Structure formats: C-alpha cells, structure tokens
Amino acid sequence: MEEEVYEPVIGLEVHCELKTITKLWCGCKNEFGVEPNTNICPVCLGLPGSLPVLNEQAVKFAAMIGLALNCEVKPSIFHRKNYFYPDMPKDFQISQYDQPINVNGFLKLDKNVTIGVVRAHMEEDTGKTTHIGSSGRIHESSGASIDYNRAGVPLVEIVSAPEIKSAEEAKKYVSELRAILVATNTTDGKMEEGSMRVDANVSVRKIGSIEFGTRTEIKNLNSLRSLVRAIDYEISRQINVIKNGEKVKQETRHWNEDASTTVPLRSKEEADDYRYFPEPDLVEVDLGNDIVRQLKQSLPVMPLERRQRIIELLKNPNEDSAFIVVDLDLDGLLLEVVKQGADAELALKRFSNEFAGYVEEVKALQPERLVELLNLEQTGQLSATQAKAVFAEMLTTKSSPSQISTGLGFGGLEDSELSELLKGIISNCPNEWNRFKDGDGKVQQFFIGQVMKATKGQANGKVVLSLLEAMKNS
C-alpha cells in the first residue's frame, strides 16, 4: 500500500499590546510591572455605571499596524464578546468582529514568500489571575488573586491566512511580524513578557487535497522556540491520529513546555457561542482618509527593505546578520560607516556580532571612529583579536582607535621581529614546515597559532601569512 503523505496548514493569531500612554477606554496608565491593582479606575474595573471612551492614540496605532501590513484601513465598529471569566471585569470583552479596522493585508517573508493577513483588529486585554495552590489549575486551586492593571490595555490581534506551511515558516512569520511591529513603534513585541502572544491554528491534510483538515488551536506559546516545537508536535500528533483511523477533534490545546506536548484545554463546541453583538456604548470609529494618509506617510521604512539595503552592499548576502542588525536598529549606522569607506562585509560581521552586545554605546560613537577601527582591521594593521580589544576601549574612552591601539602596544611588532620569531618556530617544527612547502594549506593555521601564542595574540595573522609565503618562495 502506498504511504499517504500529509501537509500541514498553519494560521497564526498574534496579539500584541499597544504602547499607548493610557489604556483603551480610560485614563489609567498603560504600564507593565507595577504593583497589582494600582492602575485601575471605575471604567477598566467595569464598575456598574461606567462607560468606555475610545483612546484615539490606540486607534492610530492600530491603523499604523494595518498600514505596515498592507491592509485596507476601514471605518469600524466594536462588538461585545460575551463569556464569563473572573479576570474579565465586565464578563464580556470589547473586541472587533465583522467590521474590523484593518482587512486584506499581507506580510512578505522574503522575495518569494508572502503570507496573507486576513485582518488586524482592536480589542481590550483582560486582567491576570494568579491561582493560589499547587497545580495552577483553576478548578484545583484554593483561591485566586486577580490583578486588573492589564484590564483594558489596548491589543491588536493580527490574523494570518492559513497559508503557513511549516513550523519554521511560522517562526519566520512571527519574527518578521515582530520586526515590523517594533519598527512602527506601536508595541515592544516581547513574547517572554507577554506583550506579544501567539496562538497557532494547525491542521493537516493529504497533499493535493483542497479541503482543510479539522484544526486545533494551540495556546501558551511563549517563545519562538516553543512555537516551533509545539507546531511540529501538533502536526505529527494529528497525522498519527488520522493514520490510526481516528478523527482530529476541533479543540483548543495548551502547549506544555516541560512535557513537550499539547494537551486539550476545552472542546470548541462547548464554548464557542460568544453571543457577539454591536457594543451599544461606543460609536463607529472612522479616522478619515486624511489621517490615514498621514499615518501612512509617517511609517518608517520596513525591516525587509532595510535588510535589503544592507544585502545589496554585499558580495555574499548574509540574511541572518542583516536581520540582527536591523532588529537592533543598527542598520542606519552600518550604512553610514560603509558610505564613509568601511568594508561592507567586515562591517556587517562586526555589527552583528561584537557591536550587537553594545547597541546604545555603539550608537553614541561617532561613525568616523567606527570607520577607522574597521579600516585598521581590514588593512591588517590590527588583528581581529586586537580590533576587539580596541573596540572595548572605545566604549569607555574618548581616544581614537589608533591612539588606543598604540596605547595597548598593538602594531609594535615590526616585520623583522616577526620574521625572526617565525624562523625559530620553523627550525623547531621541520615536519610542519615541509608539509607547508608541499602545499598543505592546513598547516598555515598551525604556524599562525604558534606566532599568536608567542606574541600573546599581538601579531596580525595576515602579516604572518604573507611572511610565511615569502619564506616558502625564497
């Protein structure tokens, strides 16, 4: 019998908290990590008689996200999503339903892959429950305390089309989305702190089939790593279910990081009637064409394009390094130092590694200084190790790279001194020298290593190599 082959179909729902000054419906501060229940008022506590008033900044932020994701920004309304939950003060969530602010967008992962964005709508966040008791499960705990600081914090939920084809592609989508959101400066995109939360809808189907399989929704994906692992787990779980002749159940599943499995939370059929209806306490939201146009103009260059600008400078494109540099918002500086004469390849290498650990300090340096440092390394006047040491000094002193270099005693080794040193090493290692002369490239590293050891890393590898070549030919 022919083995049946399955393919996964993945859609992602990404919730991100907006970095507005105040909450969505009231004047309470929207801030993270303060004393529980200090940023609360009658409105965000849903006290009887209180009414919501929409935060204009939140609407603008939501529209910016939509525009950054190539959506149409439309007049929209809010609905109530009704269900009982203790951390939801009104026992309904104000959310957008069939008339969301942003629809029909897309997100480009690279030149070849584009994922549809069905919608990006606004809604309010809930409070946070801490269960008192060991299991952490609400039905088994002896009590709970609720912090409503987060209640009413503005969220945008971005819903992808079911067009993602693998866990790796899901990771790429989330990384790209995060980069875009951070670039718009509307959210800080921290998955670990929960300011960005991802739910994955996963189903599998036979390759070639047009119909979707039954999907499950996976929650509690707190990092890109758990996103990938959970999706991979869920794909193989579903394939196994089908191969065993059973049916996949439509349900919400919880990713258990420790056990590396997904477990059912609740069956969708039981809890799916949210009795949506238009929120009577709010009116239609319409920013108007002029404001939407202004917001569109105010958008920064998107990360994909920023990476492209770097990659265009390179002989050997390095997407990952470019991603890091853009993610750290160091790409502007990188482009500047290249413009001022630094080698693009070397600059990208240093920016994405050594410099990446000191983003703020590097941004404070004059570009000329970085150009000088990179050129000293590029021309062989400093070894990689030496350049690192000079860089470290640059972060704390005002001196120029060459001054620092002299101060550290770099560049003090003349070629003649190195030649003497090399001659000594060659006479101690005749076998290696013969292999080198016979063209065994691997022994190069041996000699460079010996010189470095003898000079405590002060020699320049490139110079050593040229001396070796010269001796071989003499």
Place this chain on the structure above:
Amino acid sequence: MQSRIDTFKFDSASSIASQVSKGRVSAMEITEQHLARIKSLNSDLNAFITVSDNLARSQAEKIDKKFKNGETLGPLAGVPIAIKDNIVVRGVETTCASKILKGWTPPYNATVIDKLIEADAVIVGKSNMDEFAMGSSTEHSAFGPTKNPFDLDRVPGGSSGGSAAAVAANLVPIALGSDTGGSIRQPAAFCGVLGLKPTYGFVSRYGLVAFASSLDQIGPFAKTIEDMKLLMTVISGHDSNDSTSLNFETTPVLNPSKTDIKGLRVGIVKEFNEGLTSNIAVSLKNAIEKLQVAGAVIEEVSIPSVKFCLSAYYLIAPAEASSNLARFDGVRYGARENGDNVEQMMIATRTKGFGDEVKRRIMLGTYALSKGYYDAYYKSAQQVRTLVIREFSKVYSSVDILLSPTTPSTAFKIGEKLDDPMEMYLSDIMTIPTNLAGHPAINVPFGSDDSGLPIGLQIMAPALKDGKLLSIANFLLSQEGN
C-alpha cells in the same frame, strides 16, 4: 383607598432655590424639613431604599457656608432631590433594588450627580425601583414595592416608581429617574407628575447602571415646567465620559423660540387609540379640544410599525441586559455566595442575587443573541427599530408633535399583574416606540379617572425638541381642570 397625597404642601424647586439663594431660609432648614417628611411617610410609601441624611446634611452645611461667605449659589441651591437607585452617588449604597448589589458603595459619582452637586442641590436619598429597572410597577424590587401616594393599594408604576411617588407626595420637589421603555413616563402618569425622557444622548449616562444601553436615558420628575427646565438645564449637556453623549449647545434646545400653540400641528397616533379605558379616552379628547381652541391643527396619523415595537423592545433590551448584567458575578463587588470553584460561586451568586424578572430577561436576551437565533431575533428587532425611526421621521414631516395617552390604564392594584409578565409588559406599549427611536417624550398629568387616579398624556417630538415638549406640556398643564 388610603391617600398620602395631601400630607405635605408643595414647595417648588425654583422657589426653594430662590429663597435659599436670598438667604431667607437656610439649606439646612429645607433639608431637615424634607428629611422629616421622608421619615414620616417612607414607611407607608417605601419610596426610598436609602435615605442619605449624612450626605444631605453635609451638602446643606456646605451650601450655607458658601452663602455666608458671600458666594453665589447654584441654580438648585438647597433643593432636595431624590435619585433613582441605579444612578451612582459616591459613598452612598447603590443597589439597583437588587440583592446582588446589597452593600455596594460606589467610589465615584455619575456625571449627573457631579452636576447636581455643582448646582448646590441636596441629595436626600436613593429611590426605589424595579430591580435593575426591569418592570413597570416597582413591585420587582428586592426591598418591597413602592406604594402609589394616591392609593396605597396601588402601584406607582415603574421602574422609577420611587422617584415618581416621592415627588407626588411632596417628599422632594424634583427627582431623577431613568427611562428605557417608559420607566419615567409611566410612573409619572400613575403618580400624576411631570416626567421627561430626554432625547437619547442629551443627558450623560455615565454612572447610570446600564439596563439596555442603547435605550437608557436619565430624566427628570417634577410638578412644574419651571422645575423641569431648571433640572434639565443642570443635568443635560455633552459629557466626554459617555461616547453616545450628543455634542451641542443645550440652552437653545431647552428654550425653543417658537412656543405658540397657534398653528401647531398635532398628530394623534391611530394605533395608540385602541383599547383605552373610557376615562383615558375622555382625557385625550379634552386635551385635543383645548389644543384646537388654542389654534392647533389636529391630524390623525399612522405609524404601523408601533405594533412591532413591543416585540422588538423585548428582544433588544433583554439582549443588552444579558450582557450588561454579566458583571454581577460575585468576583469584584456586591454579594457573593460560596461555591466549590469560581464557576459554581458565580452560578450561586447570580441564582440567589437576581430576582425572577431579571432572570427572565437575562434568559430571554441570552437566547436572542445565541448562535443560530441572532438573525431571527436580535437582528430583526434592530430592523424594526430602523423601520420605526423611518416611520416617525415621515410622520414628523407633516406634524410637529404627537399626542397620546402615556398608558392604556391608570395605576393598577399591587399584585394585580405580577403573575402575568405579558400583561405587565403591555403597560409600556405607548412609551416604548420613542425609546427605540431615541426621541424625547414627556408625561403630562391631565385629569383623573372615576377613582380619582391621575391620568397622564404623552407628548412626543423629534430628537432635540425637548424644550418644545416642555412648552406644550406647560400649555396642557394650564388647561388641566379648566
């Protein structure tokens, strides 16, 4: 028939304010006098759930101090006012006549309360009502029914029955109520006082515990048009805390330039003339005659969709209520019953805390919004609403106002309709359409029935014609009994 209608003489809000402002009487004297009235009659009437004597005395003291300091006092200087118990007053227990909110003391003021305090009014208490404003008799109060001051065996109407009864019995000259389907006008009719449901959005709803958000509106009770105008001027106007609050100058609305009866085109709604008691039909006929004599043009008009209004209302209002009342879950405030887990706790709290009528409407509303029923119920009800608005606007192209009875009958006996919710719902048949349309309407006392019970007429007008309603009501009041 025991009456409490003539126990105290009537002192209008405007005369009290004028006397207090001139220093002829202190706010404290007025306050004590009215607190004493409440004390002597509330056991008979049960018009108040809470008498806020501490707050009242401290307000009176402040007002008198202001006067002594030579400051100008506000337009309601020293005027005692009753507040329906679904409008929050900081520090005063607000129950909505429900066990589920027993003991809840709001930490904030409704916008109307801030405005009243700013105007130097004195809040003497929270008036009785049907639980969460769901009812037409004030019998659905967890704290017992309010009695009609004209006949203690009869209901005062509802849901703002406490406010209407308090004004009728001269316990206070003015009071606030809320009107979702007639909850101001119907008790005003049963108690023989003026009661206005303003244009939706004219008075802020911030701090009004929501029953049906798209229909609820706070409004005044009083005995004179001057007092109505005074109170409306204080409480109306734009509020940035209420997204549905209208934004415009309120003064022109309340002081319309044209108040002449001559040439006024008055529509009589055909559909409302069915099933009236003979006394009420006579009152309506009298009013029509007085208007005609004064030069008004009377025209019979038809609004066919009003016959769907009751059904539409009993889908929309419960639907919104089912969501608005979800928050009463025992987690954050009010009563809490024990349960093995949070879900059981919520169920026990709501089962014990809500009365039957509230539960009935929550179930109705939950059903109307449910998957598979939404289109047939909630959505078609909203379509009726659109239709009503369209038909009203068509009618208002040929007439200026509409005139009808406020209720099909006068005040009924306590317990008479309690076992028949449908019969009770019919009390609001003539008041509901204007809530669906968002228009203003007023009850004007006009005559009485054979048992001496007040009859109320309703004047309706297009949105923002609240002032015009007051002027025409003024005319009818002047003609009453002539």
